[in-house]
Amino acid sequence: MKLGIKITLSVALLSSLSFGGEQFAMSDADRAMYAEMSENNPADILIADGEELLGYMGGDAGLAKYLGVSEDDLPAYIAGFPRYIKKFNMVVGLDQVVQAMMHDGGHKPLKLKSGNMFAILSYIKSIANGEPINIDVDANPQMKAMYALGEKTFMTKRGGRGLSCNSCHSKDIVGSVLRTQPLPDLSNKGVAVAATWPAYRMTKSSLRTLQRRFQGCMKNALLKVIPIGSPEMVALEVYLTKKAEGTEIAIPGLKR
Ligand code: HEC
Incomplete structure (x- = not known):
């Protein structure tokens, strides 16, 4: 009996240590649900x-x-x-x-x-599942211009709090925690976020696209929400897709 209690305790300790800052992001119940949904994405x-x-x-x-x-x-x-x-x-x-x-x-x-x-x-x-992302941002002047617009949109500070996408998604800040959520670093090459959208968002109980996800961040961060399909939105998608170049597409993703 005594042994059983000891084991339970050390497992709990281990999981809280090994997940570091992320322990705040998901409760054990959420984590179990995530595992279940990964097997069987709604x-x-x-x-x-x-x-x-x-x-x-x-x-x-x-x-x-x-x-x-x-x-x-x-x-x-x-x-x-x-x-x-x-x-x-x-x-x-x-x-x-x-x-x-x-x-x-x-x-x-x-x-x-x-x-x-x-x-x-x-x-x-x-x-295209299993296919590596092969966006070519140098294919023509139009793609070049869209990539540049995407980078500008990502970096430009706006809204009441003067935040840009980069304010929360740059290397400098990665690992920081905002209202219990760890900030994902999207500025980094090799970040494969674009390969995992569209995704099922557990907190919204629905299937969402990448541009819809951008809108969620705009709303949360008090940036004016840009319509899906507008040049800035497509440009942001170009910019972040370029960072996922070479990564195999795996749709649907599963997100918090
Ligand atoms: C105030 C901070 C903040 C700002 C500003 C912000 N985001 Fe986010 N973003 C977050 C947080 C926190 C998450 C993770 C939330 C979660 O896990 O539920 C996130 C998640 C994301 C994701 C999903 C990442 C994944 O793992 O799939 C994308 C894409 C994204 N943001 C894009 C943007 C874009 C584009 C902008 C600018 C228009 C932006 N964000 C501005 C805080 C921010």
């Missing part, structure tokens, strides 16, 4: 909905045709978004491609912020 069913919705537009084959690539090349092509697309004369995300496809097919395009759009976008990105 977003999988939403992604299946996304596949069905894309099916109304010709599925993978329809998408490949619309993008002017073969179905075999589709995964690698998807792993290079956001991209400059000549027929739009713009750098766009995959959700904007879907809107254009809907429009051209005579359908009313889904809103970029709608749950169905998040589902379709997530399904499409999951086609």
